[in-house]
Amino acid sequence: MANWTPVGPAADVPESCQQACSASEHSVVVFRIDGQLHAIENLCPHAGLPLEDGEREGMVLTCPYHGFAFNLRTGANVDDPHDAPVRTLPARENNGQIEVDLDALKD
Ligand code: FES
Structure with a gap:
């Protein structure tokens, strides 16, 4: 079952932008590319440093x-x-908010 969690207004991530957001105890980065939302954990698997920049x-x-x-x-x-x-x-826009499915980060 999905755990859709709001991370901020959709207007904060216009086309071609990336934005770091907090989602519960996680940090994620949301992107809008060709109209589609994408999200990653804000944590590089190489040395655990943030990817937001x-x-x-x-x-x-x-x-x-x-x-x-x-x-x-x-x-x-x-x-x-x-x-x-x-x-x-997974990331989606819902009622003007960006939501991410935190179930994807379950270990
Ligand atoms: S490549 Fe080393 S922390 Fe991302």
């Missing part, structure tokens, strides 16, 4: 610390698919 090109986000790059749809490390992925979450 990473540079995005298309569907790929590059960590600002050591340059690991992740596919925002799948979470996969684009340079080494066998390396740990970043965790992704």
Whole structure:
């Protein structure tokens, strides 16, 4: 069962923007790309540093610390698919709010 959790107004994430948000005890980053919302955990699997200031090109986000790059749809490390992925979450817009499904972060 999904655990849809509001993380902020949809207006705060216009097209081509990324925004760090708190969701319960988690930090996530929400993106709007080609009208679609995407969300990842704000935690690089390499060394546990935040991804919110990473540079995005298309569907790929590059960590600002050591340059690991992740596919925002799948979470996969684009340079080494066998390396740990970043965790992704379903995201949606509901009544003017962005919501993410925190069930995706259950261990
Ligand atoms: S902490 Fe992200 S690449 Fe090292």
